Amino acid sequence: MTDTPCFTITRTFKAPRARLWDAWTRPEALAQWFGPKGSASTMLAFDLRPGGEWRGRMDMPDGGVMYSKFVFREIEPMSRLVWVHGFADDRGNRVRAPFAAQFPLEMLTSVLFADEGEGTRIELSCTPLNASPEEQAFFASMTASMNGGWSGSLEQLDEFLAAS
Amino acid sequence: MDKLDAQFAALADPTRRAILARLARGGATVTELQRPLGISQPAVSRHLKLLEEAGLIEQTRAAQARPRRLKPQGFDAARQWIEELRSLWGDRFDRLDAFLAESARGDAE
Numbered sequence: 001m002t003d004t005p006c007f008t009i010t011r012t013f014k015a016p017r018a019r020l021w022d023a024w025t026r027p028e029a030l031a032q033w034f035g036p037k038g039s040a041s042t043m044l045a046f047d048l049r050p051g052g053e054w055r056g057r058m059d060m061p062d063g064g065v066m067y068s069k070f071v072f073r074e075i076e077p078m079s080r081l082v083w084v085h086g087f088a089d090d091r092g093n094r095v096r097a098p099f100a101a102q103f104p105l106e107m108l109t110s111v112l113f114a115d116e117g118e119g120t121r122i123e124l125s126c127t128p129l130n131a132s133p134e135e136q137a138f139f140a141s142m143t144a145s146m147n148g149g150w151s152g153s154l155e156q157l158d159e160f161l162a163a164s
Numbered sequence: 165m166d167k168l169d170a171q172f173a174a175l176a177d178p179t180r181r182a183i184l185a186r187l188a189r190g191g192a193t194v195t196e197l198q199r200p201l202g203i204s205q206p207a208v209s210r211h212l213k214l215l216e217e218a219g220l221i222e223q224t225r226a227a228q229a230r231p232r233r234l235k236p237q238g239f240d241a242a243r244q245w246i247e248e249l250r251s252l253w254g255d256r257f258d259r260l261d262a263f264l265a266e267s268a269r270g271d272a273e
Contacts, residue, residue, distance in 0.1 A: 007249045011257045015264045033259035
């Protein structure tokens with residue numbers, strides 16, 4: 001249960017895999033789509049290698065400033081990108097999400113790239129990192145319920161939550 | 165924050181998850197919950213107490229047997245968190261889609 005992703009999202013894009021890989025790994029490309037909606041983001045560092053940092057500054061419409069710090073774990077060209085995802089202060093020290101104290105401090109984010117017809121399927125998953133077994137179990141069960149796939153004895157709870 | 169901690173702890177136990185699954189089918193009394201679980205009544209009561217403290221279930225006061233039922237709003241914080249991620253990445257994927265379409269046009273020109 002501990003390595004169950006807490007969140008997954010999949011989408012197929014109408015572009016070949018090489019262009020998707022480029023969009024996810026070239027800072028100039030990332031700057032054009034990755035930042036939160038309505039914010040101006042600035043890339044502070046982008047070091048694409050295991051252990052390398054990807055840091056950004058986001059200036060929000062309300063005048064607030066947030067810093068993100070991701071640390072790459074695995075890079076398999078054209079097929080897989082894994083990083084530790086989290087927020088930081090202006091000096092790059094890890095901090096909790098400024099907007100939601102209950103977000104895990106760090107999450108492992110994995111992106112899988114696969115051909116699908118003429119396009120490319122992207123499968124992204126997030127797993128809380130260094131969370132207690134209780135947190136892991138909790139996130140896993142909640143996500144399963146959100147995705148409608150709570151297998152075994154909890155199917156009823158799933159239906160209940162969907163209906164409520 | 166404290167409430168979420170209590171929920172993590174409450175949901176981490178398989179017996180308590182089984183109780184929630186049973187209650188999702190409708191309210192039940194301690195005796196009704198005890199039978200299929202095969203554990204003692206005090207043990208069931210202890211589990212119910214934890215679930216109640218976590219805000220996931222509540223007691224119905226109407227009947228003498230005080231059947232327990234789920235509190236749908238008890239699950240809100242965690243659902244909100246997942247919804248947040250869903251909306252964040254959904255928006256981001258929309259922008260990636262637009263970026264790919266735009267740069268494809270640029271290449272063709």
